Amino acid sequence: MLFTSIKPMLVASGDEAFDDDDYLFEPKWDGGRILLHKQGERIEAYTRDGQLVTAKFPELKEVAKSIKAYAVILDCEGIVLRGGRPVFDDFAYRGRISLSAKIKQAVLTHPAVFVAFDILLAEKECWNEPLSERKKRLSAIVDTSSSLMATMSVEGKGTILASLMKERNMEGIVAKRKNSKYIQDTVSPDWLKIKHDKTIDVMILGYREEPFSLIIGLNFRTVKNKPVGLVSDGFSQADKDLILSLSKELHTVKEVKTQWIRPELCCRIDYRDRTDTHQLRMTVFRGLLRDKRSEECVWES
Structure with a gap:
């Protein structure tokens, strides 16, 4: 098991935060899944798909x-x-770079921290033990430092932790049954990720009429006016009429289903999730922003 690729146990999706004494609740950290293997002074790091990435992390x-x-x-x-909260793009940057000089610099500018939330082996295999027992092993083995810590968890009180994570602009929480075993390469209903909605201001790049939806975009450091998803929910008839009226002056290319427009209209949306390529999912329209400029619609995370 040591120093071999392991496909980790994965979380299923949950809807709303809840309280239940049969569960432990943890923060949902926004980074990348890493499995650490150590024996003596040797330590190796593997991604969730089995890539060996030790050389990328001198930490x-x-x-x-x-x-x-x-x-x-x-x-x-x-x-x-960054600013006391995890930023996915910053850890993704650490995963992309491979030149030793850039890695050395990134240790200073983008220092990595590894948040341990489970343990599969502690001298002997323990993945078949209940989570509550594995947590005790984890707490006894991990000595918190600037580069490693065991995640916090609370028993039973998921709604309080979810509220705290929202206040701190974290992604959400993970609910885990106390008696759950670690089943490799499985999406387990015993582990649930529960994310809260986030609000963001986006530009409108185009629209579709049947059914009505907006193609939305954002500005990134290296890419301007990048499409980041569709919004189909949350519109009143008045919203649709106003958007169509304002868009007439902005028409550019017409495709089979999509009318593209100049990126001069902005709106506010809620979203629940986003992909690794910044596509926003579970989106809801909240209103037009008549006084906002498209240059101000920037991905800041």
Whole structure:
């Protein structure tokens, strides 16, 4: 098991935060899944799809010193903090770079932290134990440092933790049954990710009339006016009529289903999730922003 690729246990999607004494609730960290394997002084890092990425993270030398066991496998989320909260794009940057000079610089500008939330091996395999027992092992083995920590968890009180995570602009929470075993390469209903809606201002790049929907976009550091999804929900008839009226002056290319327009209209939306390529999902229209300029619609995370 040590130093071999392991496909981790995955979370299913939940709807709303809840309270239940049979569950532990944890923050949902916004980074990348990393499994850490350690034996003696050797430590290796694997992604969820089995890629060996140890060389990308010089911080692992310090991580190894913070693990109080000779042989261990930790399931972690690798994160990079900005302003006290994890930013997915920053950790994704760490995963992309491969030149040693850039990696050395990134340790200073984008330092990685590994948040351990489960343990598969602690001298012997323990993935078949209940989660509550694995958490005790994890707490005893991980010595918090600048590069490694065990995630916090609360028993039973999911709604309070969800509210706290929303206040701190975190993604949401994960609910896990206390008696759940670690089943590799499985999307388990015993683990539920529960995300809260986020609000963002976007530009309108085009629209479709049947059914009515908007193609929305954002500006990124290296890409301007990038399409990031569709919005089909939340419109009143008055909203639709106003958007169509304002768009007439902005028409550009007409495709089979889509009328593209110049990016001069902006609107506010809620969204629940986003993909690794910044496509926004579960979107809801909240209103036009007549006084906002498209240049101000920027992805800031």
